[in-house]
Amino acid sequence: MSAMESVKALVFDVFGTVVDWREGIARDAAPFLARHGRGDIDPRGFADAWRRRYQPAMEECRSGRRPFTRLDLLHRENLEAVLRDHGLDPARIGESELDALNRAWHRLDPWPEAVAGLVRLRRRYFIAPLSNGNIALLANMAKRAGLPWDAILGAEVAQAYKPQPEAYLRTAEILGLRPAEVCLVAAHNNDLKAARGSGLATAFVPRPTEHGPGQATDLEPAEPWDVVARDFQDLAHRLGC
Amino acid sequence: MSAMESVKALVFDVFGTVVDWREGIARDAAPFLARHGRGDIDPRGFADAWRRRYQPAMEECRSGRRPFTRLDLLHRENLEAVLRDHGLDPARIGESELDALNRAWHRLDPWPEAVAGLVRLRRRYFIAPLSNGNIALLANMAKRAGLPWDAILGAEVAQAYKPQPEAYLRTAEILGLRPAEVCLVAAHNNDLKAARGSGLATAFVPRPTEHGPGQATDLEPAEPWDVVARDFQDLAHRLGC
Numbered sequence: 140m141s142a143m144e145s146v147k148a149l150v151f152d153v154f155g156t157v158v159d160w161r162e163g164i165a166r167d168a169a170p171f172l173a174r175h176g177r178g179d180i181d182p183r184g185f186a187d188a189w190r191r192r193y194q195p196a197m198e199e200c201r202s203g204r205r206p207f208t209r210l211d212l213l214h215r216e217n218l219e220a221v222l223r224d225h226g227l228d229p230a231r232i233g234e235s236e237l238d239a240l241n242r243a244w245h246r247l248d249p250w251p252e253a254v255a256g257l258v259r260l261r262r263r264y265f266i267a268p269l270s271n272g273n274i275a276l277l278a279n280m281a282k283r284a285g286l287p288w289d290a291i292l293g294a295e296v297a298q299a300y301k302p303q304p305e306a307y308l309r310t311a312e313i314l315g316l317r318p319a320e321v322c323l324v325a326a327h328n329n330d331l332k333a334a335r336g337s338g339l340a341t342a343f344v345p346r347p348t349e350h351g352p353g354q355a356t357d358l359e360p361a362e363p364w365d366v367v368a369r370d371f372q373d374l375a376h377r378l379g380c
Numbered sequence: 381m382s383a384m385e386s387v388k389a390l391v392f393d394v395f396g397t398v399v400d401w402r403e404g405i406a407r408d409a410a411p412f413l414a415r416h417g418r419g420d421i422d423p424r425g426f427a428d429a430w431r432r433r434y435q436p437a438m439e440e441c442r443s444g445r446r447p448f449t450r451l452d453l454l455h456r457e458n459l460e461a462v463l464r465d466h467g468l469d470p471a472r473i474g475e476s477e478l479d480a481l482n483r484a485w486h487r488l489d490p491w492p493e494a495v496a497g498l499v500r501l502r503r504r505y506f507i508a509p510l511s512n513g514n515i516a517l518l519a520n521m522a523k524r525a526g527l528p529w530d531a532i533l534g535a536e537v538a539q540a541y542k543p544q545p546e547a548y549l550r551t552a553e554i555l556g557l558r559p560a561e562v563c564l565v566a567a568h569n570n571d572l573k574a575a576r577g578s579g580l581a582t583a584f585v586p587r588p589t590e591h592g593p594g595q596a597t598d599l600e601p602a603e604p605w606d607v608v609a610r611d612f613q614d615l616a617h618r619l620g621c
Contacts, residue, residue: 259495273554275556277531278530279506281531289523290519291531296537
């Protein structure tokens with residue numbers, strides 16, 4: 140674990156790593172769908188469909204075909220597309236109701252041990268999200284859930300979406316640290332691979348039910364990451380917090 | 381106080397309004413000057429001289445003569461200039477010592493009631509700094525002093541130095557709020573004037589010893605600001621927190 144000796148800041152992937160987006164979105168989608176006479180749609184399937192549009196939407200920005208656009212707006216565009224895919228016309232749903240459902244991403248609950256683990260980790264490290272979520276989304280989520288971040292960082296601050304190298308490198312630079320002084324904590328091997336490619340230290344925490352009970356991806360570390368922990372409490376223990 | 385009814389977020393000037401920069405810089409400059417055989421220099425005068433270079437340095441960026449440059453670097457350049465003005469050659473002082481003194485701006489103490497006032501205000505409002513300080517400076521300061529911000533905002537996030545309108549307008553936009561839903565809290569009338577010019581609500585909290593016992597500026601509100609409070613505890617009381 141010698142790569143961790145120089146680490147001063149832990150930065151965290153959020154969707155899936157810190158919070159359970161699938162259950163949170165399903166919880167808020169269920170009454171929305173029922174109100175619009177579509178109680179037949181599985182809200183978890185609706186959450187999955189909304190999330191499937193996440194990477195393609197960011198790819199438009201990463202490729203340069205579209206200027207950097209904050210995630211709240213991408214989520215909103217994706218919501219309207221998913222509603223249409225399910226036979227619902229967003230133009231017939233009130234603006235305030237669409238906006239309220241879109242903000243379900245601001246109201247996601249952390250995994251059960253996440254807050255307690257972060258409180259311990261924060262005693263020794265500077266901690267911040269390094270998420271593709273925008274600042275307001277991450278800050279509203281933190282305020283509601285009690286996530287004790289030292290700052291709100293991520294794609295909007297870096298003006299680049301992960302896994303672009305700029306997302307990791309600018310975050311370290313903003314913190315006034317060398318990449319090796321920053322460790323990404325994530326449940327996703329591809330995120331860690333990109334972080335390592337930019338010189339960051341890496342910590343893997345699996346979240347085996349992020350995609351539901353049948354999840355087949357990211358159950359195991361794909362490379363020998365600098366730390367592998369069961370959850371955030373175990374991560375705190377392994378880092379001596 | 382009707383302008384406050386629509387306010388959802390309070391954003392704070394920091395240097396002078398939340399923290400006492402003059403005493404904090406003097407505290408860390410004193411042993412530095414003594415180590416270099418210049419115990420004859422008044423550390424508060426040294427702090428004042430360092431601070432006098434603050435506005436001109438930012439003005440280079442505001443005017444477009446220089447791209448946006450974070451405050452840590454402007455502070456560092458200004459420190460070297462002030463040392464030279466006092467007959468000290470920065471090239472003969474170690475890099476780590478210069479960096480440590482420059483980081484005195486990360487270690488400023490809050491005014492005595494500021495943390496308790498912010499804790500109360502945070503129950504009802506989203507709170508964040510809207511400072512010309514950079515993210516790392518503000519976040520390190522907050523971690524050390526226990527400032528309970530919901531996010532770290534300011535010039536570096538907005539990529540514009542106050543009192544440029546973009547500093548206020550982009551901050552509201554990042555929060556997903558209209559300018560009238562954001563209130564600037566500041567001890568400086570010119571900051572509040574610019575915020576009002578961009579449509580923000582305004583709260584004045586005088587800090588009559590920011591510049592020392594002989595302070596002649598910003599002792600009174602220069603305009604009828606939306607709220608005038610004695611300190612942050614009084615502000616919390618007036619806002620029903």
